[in-house]
Amino acid sequence: MNPETSWALSALCVLVAAVVRGLTGFGFAAIAVVGLAMLGSLQQAVPLVLFLEVASSVMLLRSAWRGANYPLLRRLLLAAACGVPCGILLLT
Template identity: 40%
Template sequence: MSLETISILACIVIIAGIIRGFTGFGFAAVAVVGMNIFLTPQQSIPVVLGLDILCCAPLIRQAIKQGDKPTFKLLTLGSIVGIPFGLGLLLFVPSITLKLAICIAILLFSALLIMDFRVSNTDKTPVRLGFGIGAGASTAAASVGEYNYRVLHAF
């Protein structure tokens, strides 16, 4: 990889970080789409997830104190179930197909947020577990799990 490509990728990550600073989310989606111009999803998603985890690590204590424990447990359990499915997609779906799927997922989730779409019965265990599974699978496959969570809670 050339120094020019690395510089462009660094700029993409910086722009994604600025967007996250203003909105509170969206880093992974912006970074993955931008990086996928130069890399395959199999290369960009692990990098973006690693950066996202590093950036979120200092917030874990505060999130544990403020978060709803029963919802957290169900989302975590669902994510643990969903991650292997998403990883399978990441490993076995061709790069070009996965790039298209990532872009479509981001457009769909963004449209749902713009339309202020609300999921009913979010207090029900199957709904929370389902969103956890979807978030785990979509995070592992496309790094768009945060959108799944945002649609559940709609800001």
């Protein structure tokens, strides 16, 4: 496969994954990694998708930060702070 076709198919795969994430709110990494791994190697696909996922999440953080329910967030963080160590103890 020539490089132009590979780039075009990779871009199409990422576009489809982004549309799925836009419609459902999740699934970008699952779709993008599978598609990109079929076109290249898994060792190249995973870091690329991780970078794209973090970049898109950071862009969404600003709007989510304004609309956050902080009293609920405090309770959830307190429960997580108690639950995570308990879970680690149970799993180790």
